[in-house]
Amino acid sequence: MEYEPIIGLETHAQLLTESKMFCRCRADYAAAPPNTLVCPVCLGLPGVLPVINRRAVEYTVMTALALNCSFPEHAKFDRKNYHYPDLPKGYQISQYDLPLSQNGWLAVDSPGGPKRIRIRRVHLEEDTAKLFHVANQGETYSLIDFNRAGVPLMEIVTEHDFASVDEVRQYIIKLRAILRYLGVCSGDMETGAMRFEANISLRPKGSDKYGTKVEVKNLNSFRAVLKSLQYEMDRQARLLEAGGQVKQETMGWDDAGNVTVVQRSKEEADDYRYFPEPDLPPLVLSREWIESLRARLPELPDAKRQRLVAQYGITPYDAGILTGEKALAEYFEACAARHPNAKAVANWITRDLLQLLNSTNTTIEACPVTPDSLAQMLKLLDDGVISSKLAKTVFEEMFKAGKGPEEIVAAQGLIQISDASQIESIVEEVMATNPRAVADFRAGKEQALTFLVGQVMKATRGRASPALANEILRRKL
Amino acid sequence: MKLTVDQVRHVAHLARLALEPEELERFREQLSAILEYAEVLQELDTQAIPATAMVVPLENVMRPDQAGPSLPREEVLANAPQREQDCFRVRAILD
Numbered sequence: 001m002e003y004e005p006i007i008g009l010e011t012h013a014q015l016l017t018e019s020k021m022f023c024r025c026r027a028d029y030a031a032a033p034p035n036t037l038v039c040p041v042c043l044g045l046p047g048v049l050p051v052i053n054r055r056a057v058e059y060t061v062m063t064a065l066a067l068n069c070s071f072p073e074h075a076k077f078d079r080k081n082y083h084y085p086d087l088p089k090g091y092q093i094s095q096y097d098l099p100l101s102q103n104g105w106l107a108v109d110s111p112g113g114p115k116r117i118r119i120r121r122v123h124l125e126e127d128t129a130k131l132f133h134v135a136n137q138g139e140t141y142s143l144i145d146f147n148r149a150g151v152p153l154m155e156i157v158t159e160h161d162f163a164s165v166d167e168v169r170q171y172i173i174k175l176r177a178i179l180r181y182l183g184v185c186s187g188d189m190e191t192g193a194m195r196f197e198a199n200i201s202l203r204p205k206g207s208d209k210y211g212t213k214v215e216v217k218n219l220n221s222f223r224a225v226l227k228s229l230q231y232e233m234d235r236q237a238r239l240l241e242a243g244g245q246v247k248q249e250t251m252g253w254d255d256a257g258n259v260t261v262v263q264r265s266k267e268e269a270d271d272y273r274y275f276p277e278p279d280l281p282p283l284v285l286s287r288e289w290i291e292s293l294r295a296r297l298p299e300l301p302d303a304k305r306q307r308l309v310a311q312y313g314i315t316p317y318d319a320g321i322l323t324g325e326k327a328l329a330e331y332f333e334a335c336a337a338r339h340p341n342a343k344a345v346a347n348w349i350t351r352d353l354l355q356l357l358n359s360t361n362t363t364i365e366a367c368p369v370t371p372d373s374l375a376q377m378l379k380l381l382d383d384g385v386i387s388s389k390l391a392k393t394v395f396e397e398m399f400k401a402g403k404g405p406e407e408i409v410a411a412q413g414l415i416q417i418s419d420a421s422q423i424e425s426i427v428e429e430v431m432a433t434n435p436r437a438v439a440d441f442r443a444g445k446e447q448a449l450t451f452l453v454g455q456v457m458k459a460t461r462g463r464a465s466p467a468l469a470n471e472i473l474r475r476k477l
Numbered sequence: 478m479k480l481t482v483d484q485v486r487h488v489a490h491l492a493r494l495a496l497e498p499e500e501l502e503r504f505r506e507q508l509s510a511i512l513e514y515a516e517v518l519q520e521l522d523t524q525a526i527p528a529t530a531m532v533v534p535l536e537n538v539m540r541p542d543q544a545g546p547s548l549p550r551e552e553v554l555a556n557a558p559q560r561e562q563d564c565f566r567v568r569a570i571l572d
């Protein structure tokens with residue numbers, strides 16, 4: 001039987017605030033020695049008073065606006081109670097029944113056309129401490145660093161709207177781009193700034209029933225999300241096919257083994273005894289506040305992509321690549337403002353430049369080729385000063401040396417030879433040293449000409465104009 | 478409302494309290510009495526009163542996003558039952 005998956009996704013995103021969610025400890029713990037960004041509030045000592053970080057609320061509202069969410073009249077914080085050493089207080093401050101925002105959507109492409117993945121809610125909570133598990137001479141124990149405890153954490157929950165792993169892939173790419181455009185989250189998965197949990201069930205294709213859901217936790221990379229979902233789809237399909245039943249359970253993703261494993265379920269894990277956080281008065285988001293935040297939204301990836309296609313006549317595919325990062329789109333527009341052929345600009349950026357950036361692990365912000373330089377190089381190409389073949393070499397040199405194209409062309413003698421008499425003498429030399437090819441051509445073998453043009457290019461280290469070399473060869477032959 | 482011994486055991490477990498059998502029975506009685514006392518509130522007609530999570534008339538209490546000093550690490554770790562490498566050390570935790 002053919003099965004289709006039904007998938008829902010939860011995303012946790014650390015917010016790029018200066019201070020923690022409810023206290024003034026610094027939120028950027030990346031370089032801090034263990035337990036140096038901790039205070040009585042985030043340690044949960046008796047008698048302290050947490051106070052809401054306004055910027056964290058603003059970032060959450062901006063994200064919710066970008067995800068087409070609506071805002072309940074009241075929002076409040078609640079205590080989620082459970083025992084785990086990563087929680088200094090014995091509870092996590094989160095949001096239960098009145099989240100900051102709800103009912104949004106994000107569009108992905110599906111086989112049937114554009115499709116909205118519904119967002120159930122976007123809410124705010126605090127991150128937990130980091131645990132290190134140690135096995136040392138037969139002894140096992142855990143070490144706790146509380147620096148991460150209390151860092152603002154935004155949770156974005158979808159409905160069970162994904163019908164394929166590819167839709168999840170698109171959603172994550174889009175969501176990450178939006179968060180980075182907004183500047184609210186680094187989107188950095190290696191450092192845990194963006195983490196996922198998924199739930200997945202299968203049902204016979206075309207059925208409208210829901211199967212038994214399995215939760216998959218510990219998804220700390222893009223790859224882990226996609227691999228674990230594919231693995232669960234296969235596992236559940238095999239189980240159902242053999243007449244078995246899927247058990248409702250929580251799995252973890254084992255990145256090294258490439259399998260999902262049943263997690264020892266935390267005892268009483270679902271008995272969180274949520275109750276309103278008595279230390280935090282409710283939030284009432286006024287229309288004016290929300291509108292002032294809406295005015296701060298940048299042009300978002302989808303809108304930018306459509307505009308680039310309309311304004312510059314580039315392909316939707318290229319526009320999609322260029323708008324993946326805000327800085328990359330800005331780089332493109334800066335180049336397009338300096339060179340009339342936007343399609344050529346898009347080509348050079350999406351192919352050559354991105355390849356160089358990736359292979360050298362360089363960000364577009366640190367790109368050694370300025371928009372001015374790229375535009376100058378394209379002009380040299382248009383004017384016939386350099387051949388299209390050499391342009392690639394010139395571009396790589398520009399990237400490596402961080403210099404302008406004219407300087408590189410002059411220093412390396414890469415200027416195209418368009419002087420007919422100069423090429424004529426080289427053609428004569430090539431003909432003299434390759435009598436066999438000359439004879440072949442005269443006997444009617446067209447490919448021999450391609451070979452001879454190649455020899456001319458080789459003799460000039462690619463500087464001859466190929467069109468001119470071709471023309472002169474034909475004449476001489 | 479009369480609690481069962483199982484309910485008391487469950488609540489005790491959630492609070493990580495180990496109770497002796499006679500304590501289970503004693504707390505069952507005491508907790509039941511407290512709940513029964515609070516049941517008086519059920520007699521009030523609250524139909525016209527909107528639900529609220531907060532009785533103080535406050536809302537939107539927020540602070541600007543500015544970082545300040547944290548505690549010196551020695552003070553943070555002062556009450557740690559065990560420490561190692563500037564971290565709190567606890568019994569092995571399995572994820």
Ligand SMILES: [Zn+2]
Pocket residue numbers: 020023024025037038039040041042043150547
């Ligand atoms: Zn703190």
